[in-house]
Amino acid sequence: MDLSSLEDIRPFYVMEILEKALKLQSLGRDIVHLEIGEPTENVDNLIINSAQNALSKNLDKYTNSFGIESLREKISQYYEKVHHTLIPTERIMITTGSSAGIILAILASTSINDEVIVVEPHYPCYPQILKILGRKPKIFPTFEEDNFQINVDKLRATISQATTSIIINSPSNPTSVSQNQDVLESVVRMNLKIISDEIYHGLSFNPKIKSIIEFESKNTFIVNGFSKLYAMTGWRLGYIVIPSDKVRSVQKLQQNMFICAPTISQYAAVSAYDIKSEVQKKILKSYEQKRDFALRFLDEIGIKVNYVPDAAFYILCNFEDYCESSLDLCKDLLDKVGLAIAPGIDFGENYKKYVRISYAGSMEELQKGLMLLKEYILKYK
Template sequence: MVSERAADVTPFLAMDVLERANELDDVIHLEVGEPDFSPPDRVVETAVESVRAGNTNYTAARGKPALRRAIAAHYAREYGVDVDPGRVVVTPGSSPGLLLAMAALVDPGDEVVLTDPHYACYPNFVRTVGGRVETVPLRPADGFRPRVPAFERAMGADTRALLLNSPANPTGAVMDGDTLADLVALAADHDATPVVDEVYHGLSYDVAEHTVLEYTDDAVVLNGFSKRFAMTGWRLGWLIVPPDLVDAVNRLAQNLLICAPNFVQDAGVAALESPPERLDAIRETYRERRDLLVEAISEWGLDPGYTPQGAYYLLADVSDLPGDAFDVADLFLEEAGVAVTPGADFGEQAADYLRLSYATDADAIHEAVDRIDAVLATVER
């Protein structure tokens, strides 16, 4: 018999679309956030050297000291923030890190406030630990950026955490420093903890990125190597937690995760020490791809009225096309051979949208645009 907890977990539609798309021939994948770059060469070399050196045994649950120090140094270098390496907990990917954060903070019945649209899996993490989800609607007129008064209206006596994401999936919105500082203050007023997913940091375009740690130590930061360093399958992430949560999170990690892979942690040190110029070039490539899709979506008449400032996603408004977003996604997949994700995966406010990922090469994006052009030419509006 399936538990109620498992039965309440909704499918991850992007992965469902990927599975369907993989059963077809000649499909262009714009549905998943899978960078098409390779990790830095030194990262691969370090992993191989570490395996050959015999580093395949367990490590401490919170991670190898060298990696925790490298993560702390990253925050000093990038943001001018002093992080005690003792507050860093290394995880086998950022998703397990979010599970640890929710398990450490949320009791059954506690409320977690998050935006709508939001990353598809967030509500499932909250519900898995018995929490309740309260959402704050975001508007395309605001560029899908959070507004503090909307959060204030959503919070109450049972609010235990704010779950934030910047740069955001699926919108690409980036929070400015003033908004982040105000949300930190609002959380403190409600005795709630900000949990901030910063996994797309490093992938913003012409806007400043701010870590929540610039404004408080009483927050949980979630980050990892998958997006910035194109290390999705390496499964390596980290948490930075308030001092009073360190022991609890470490105990949870010992029991639920054991540890991140030993040799992959060594590769993580190499990634954090890689030259910044490489990321500059990758960021510019993503920007060019974004602009291709922004222009195409406008020409299709599907422009939601904003330009993503970060990550590698954007939303297309398909409310004027026949059927719902699921129907349009099916049309694009079956008739154009282009896989995209229905917006319902990301909350009620995204139900009339499709999410398109530009984590694929420009030639494929050009081909996808041509194919969708041809299909839309046959659709009556």
């Protein structure tokens, strides 16, 4: 892209809130963090022990650009068991976080100036990555009153001759909503190239949630990773499932851009698939309990949330009665009461009066943060 076009790239506002919050903490302020979608559970000992074992065996050099075979086999087995879909390991590539997977998928499936539909509210980086790579984000809004489901007829009508692809995030950041099965099936039939970001799969309160790969789209990239489900945010490890005809293209991109994913993280992640299901169920239950508490509390203080998150750890809240700009509101909350939350403008223009609350941390942190929110509303609004 032209360097002058960097002016069109928006900041990642929630990261700026985080950076300011951390600076205030370093100066001695007490800050409650409900802004970042980062699980605070400790990484499971099975994963840590595998990392230590790899280090003790000096397994810390470059790997194959696709990643170690043992991890790719585990991923293949997971998709066969959970999604009843057989994926050969040749179509699975381990990436440096899911963000690298998204970049590789965009580069392999689209061309310069292609229109790529981005479903709003969206992960903040999607439009910015597309612009950096010379693609044109085409924003398609969904709304709270529709439970943030894609209106298939409206989506079909928005496709132009320049539209080649769509990015779907289900379950979604920032809503924690999953698209219904009939929506996913309809999108597959639209003959668009699909990038399906499924980083929150495995964190669903509804066991019937589908991966789009179950509908056998030959034009679909699946992006996933270990940051959210296994609390491995700092290990920077993701993966993509690649359409058969794009495998060689993605391999060349990986070789030239990233070489390979972090080696120690790869060996560690093999053991993630050996964690007992009871452990994962306990974590998931804790998220569900925190969601229910947050929804009740918000309702009691007059913040109406007209949908129910069915996965992960976010609630997108309408604050139009309290602000014109949620970015200004979030800055003020941080300054006045020491509460960090995410401004809705990060997730799209239609959500500039919304905020996102993350309950990825402890129940204690959530309770303390919501009390600060109540204090702020009573005192300043």
